[in-house]
Amino acid sequence: MMSLMSFSELLSRDIHNARINCQDVRRQQLKCAEFWLILPAELECDALCKEKTLHRVLRNVNSQLLVVRPDLNVAAFEDVTDQEMQSGKGMLFSIHCYKTTTPLAGLPVAFTVQVENKSYYMCCERECGKMIVRFKEGEVPKEISGESNFIFFKKTFTPCCSQAFKFEYSMEQGMFLAFEEEGYLRKLILKKLSEDEVDETMKISLCKFSQNENHNL
Numbered sequence: 001m002m003s004l005m006s007f008s009e010l011l012s013r014d015i016h017n018a019r020i021n022c023q024d025v026r027r028q029q030l031k032c033a034e035f036w037l038i039l040p041a042e043l044e045c046d047a048l049c050k051e052k053t054l055h056r057v058l059r060n061v062n063s064q065l066l067v068v069r070p071d072l073n074v075a076a077f078e079d080v081t082d083q084e085m086q087s088g089k090g091m092l093f094s095i096h097c098y099k100t101t102t103p104l105a106g107l108p109v110a111f112t113v114q115v116e117n118k119s120y121y122m123c124c125e126r127e128c129g130k131m132i133v134r135f136k137e138g139e140v141p142k143e144i145s146g147e148s149n150f151i152f153f154k155k156t157f158t159p160c161c162s163q164a165f166k167f168e169y170s171m172e173q174g175m176f177l178a179f180e181e182e183g184y185l186r187k188l189i190l191k192k193l194s195e196d197e198v199d200e201t202m203k204i205s206l207c208k209f210s211q212n213e214n215h216n217l
Contacts, residue, residue, distance in 0.1 A: 048098045048108055048144040048151070056206040057091055060179055066188060066204075067091045068113050068135050070120055075135055075188040077179050090115045092209050096140050098151070106153030106168060110140040123150040124169055124190060131172060131190045147171050157203050166193075166202040178202040 058066040064077035068090040080091065090113060098108040111122040113135065120135040140150055151170040156162050167177040169190055178191035178201040193199055 048100065048148075050096055050140075050142045051099045052097050054095045054097070054206075055209060056093055056095055057085075057209055058093060059205040059207055060186065061200045061203045062186075064186065065091050066093075068115060068120060070115055070118075070135055070137070074185070075122075075133060077186040077188070088114075088209065095206070098144065106155040108151050108170065109154050109167070110148075110150050110152070112140060121150050122152075124171070125149065131169070131175060133177070133188050133190055152177065158198060161203075164203045164205045167204065176202045177204065 060066070060077040062077070065080045065085070066075060067078045067080065068075045070090075085091070092114065094112045094114075096110040096112065098110070100108050112119050113122075114120075118137055119139055120137055121140050123134050123136055124131050125134050126132070144151065147170065149171060152167040153170055154165050154167055157164040157166050169175045169177075172190070174193055175190045176193050176199075178189055178199065179186040180189050180191070180201065181187075191199065191202065193202065
């Protein structure tokens with residue numbers, strides 16, 4: 001009888017220990033699950049969090065300024081008089097720079113501009129199978145999770161031209177901000193750049209508004 005009771009006690013103890021072990025394993029699994037669920041979000045935030053904002057005008061290769069006219073739904077490079085430039089209307093851009101964990105892709109930036117006391121942000125949309133540059137009323141967020149149609153990667157225009165840049169659309173590799181002539185306008189567009197090609201219509205200089213001088217971001 002004693003040996004039978006010992007066997008029963010031993011069996012009960014083993015079952016009890018097995019339950020405890022299973023509970024411990026389950027707790028560890030839950031901790032691991034929490035870790036993997038939280039970690040990507042933290043990394044994602046680190047990848048695109050606003051770091052600083054600069055104020056610049058954008059000049060093309062012809063020294064024309066980019067001017068945004070929301071009422072006409074037009075953004076184009078124009079010859080601007082000193083008086084018009086002093087007003088800064090539709091041409092003084094805020095360039096929002098974001099931190100990134102993938103610097104080789106370029107510095108992530110977003111563009112906003114003030115017109116008639118309203119803020120507009122630059123973005124890209126597909127229309128009739130073609131990517132179009134738009135300016136929509138609103139602000140850009142401090143943190144970005146996932147892809148965004150208002151982020152561009154700032155890259156040096158060429159290795160020997162470090163004072164000018166080109167801006168690649170973050171959601172379409174090889175598509176860059178550029179201008180094309182349409183009548184008397186040099187409209188802002190997205191344009192495909194072939195590998196090893198140098199396209200002067202994509203060359204953009206960032207100039208301080210007050211001194212009108214080039215400034216590397």
